[in-house]
Amino acid sequence: MASEVHDHLAQSAAFLEILHSLFGLVRSPVTATLPQVSSRLYVTWGVLYSFPEIRTHFFVVSLVIGWSVTEIIRYAFFGFKEALGFAPAWLLWLRYSTFLILYPVGITSELGLIYYALPYMKETEKYSFRMPNKLNFSFDYYYLAFLAVGIYVPCSPHLYGYMLGQRKKALSKAKTQ
Template identity: 40%
Template sequence: MAPKKATRATPKKAQASKPRKEKPLFVKLYLFLYNLLSFAGWGYVLFLVIKTLIDTNGNYTKVYDNIRNELTIVQACAALEILHSLIGFVPSPVFTTTCQVFSRVFVSYYILYYTNDPKTYQSPFLTVMVIAWSITEVVRYLYYALNIFKIHVKLLTWIRYTFFYVLYPVGASSECVLIYTSIPAVAKISKYCPYVNWVVLLSYVPFFPILYMHMIKQRKRVLGGKKKKTQ
């Protein structure tokens, strides 16, 4: 008998990454409502900022007086995103989500609301920061709300993953200026409070590049185009 032909062992195909499990309907509805309300909240904050500037002929010192409560509320709701990431409602990394939320909550509550220092909240950097935050969040939350039900708008997607190039540095640098500006005011609360400011300021050095590069990678993944499969 002729010997059997040796058959070449075919390498096993790499296991395809498992598709994400479909979220339960109640989770989808909750996230849709959360994102829609957040979109509306930040949109209202942006509207109030613009209205104040128009009504006062560009007097930025009046902006915080007219957005104080609204900004505090919408920023508090943003803290829920850490919980969403922890319990798996969204695939966002817990670390990056915590870093993003913490810096804004710190500025909104501790630096602005609690310290209540006129020199800080009447700074032009407050207005610049809130405008940068608001545009970022209006776009982001609307994108997320539509994406839950797989509604994709190309222009919105492009804005979501492009505007951050300017808005993130503008927002972060404004945050740093306000944190630094408030040091004399927080020193009146406790002699140890300025150390908190300095620790948070120094944390921007390693963490901001991490968050910025994370967004660049996200943009490349979403807008970079898919490679054609070859047989």
Template identity: 35%
Template sequence: MADTKKAPRPASSPLKNGYLVLYNAVSAGLWLTVLSRVIATNLLSANGAADVCPTTGELCKWVQTLAGMEVLHSLLGIVRAPFVTTFMQVFSRYAIVWGVTDLFPNDPAIGRSPVYSSMLVAWGVTEVVRYSYFALTLSGFEPKFLHWMRYHGFFVLYPLGISSEAWLIWKSVGPAEQAVGEWYSWLLLAYVVGVYPPSAYILYTHMMAQRRKVMRALKANSGKAQ
């Protein structure tokens, strides 16, 4: 009978591993800065959520832009993340930070809306957990709390982030016609109505599949240990 055991995966090179640890650690620190600013502004600023975009919007835009590296990581095989879902998630964030909030930072319904804060809180917590988890795991640690948050927190964080994103895009449809042109208004409308729902579904179900895979692995390892 043929041996059906899979061959062990080749060990990651120290150079690639070191690069990924550095990338994830830096990204975690940057998102923690964004999240801290959002919380501090909401709690301490006289105008609360209305001051979040003026104080944090530019930083968030460039921190999120850095995440475009993850598309290259997936494309070049540096990480095992699927290219399609990675591209979809990064592109949807780009659409927000470059195509919506960067255009309307002072609009009461967009950049100065509490929904902008709720979106950044969802993004910030998600990314601090994700990047910290990967940085520590690649460094040889097993962060149990971060592992739990990574594969359970998305139940709340994803719907909060996705609904906030969709709301901001929807509210930008009207202002876009005046600021850019009617074509851009129709483009945003088509995106939020026709593209966003299936994309959000794919990303959410991808995380559900990842969670099931991880939970099965934990259960199998637990059974072996007994």
């Protein structure tokens, strides 16, 4: 259990990427960073941590592979750029090309895990509040999951399009150098 919490906390550090983007410490726009990090945090804490029953599903494997390969390439790329002032051409290509496959794998895995968690959300009523109560307020976590899935509809094409633009810009810039 302790290692699971540590893994989740490590993933939660990605929240800093939103702040870095918001305060201009990095060039990434908050409109691309916010949905990407938020979806990861929701899946990490709101689905995988909260509903351990689904942690053995195949989508966990594809999710971890997709997220891990993406981050290994990303941090290697930025590591080279910071340490040497440039990244090798092959790493530049990987940085701006692997998302073509890994984004759909990640998004499909995230949505699949939300889908497979739905029965457990409904059955356990975890994080839900029923009326009557002192606040005269009701909240159903099960329906929040549908809202989360609904947010994927406009955000996924936006993120993919953003990365396509970044790819075109980065690879055409590399050709001219």
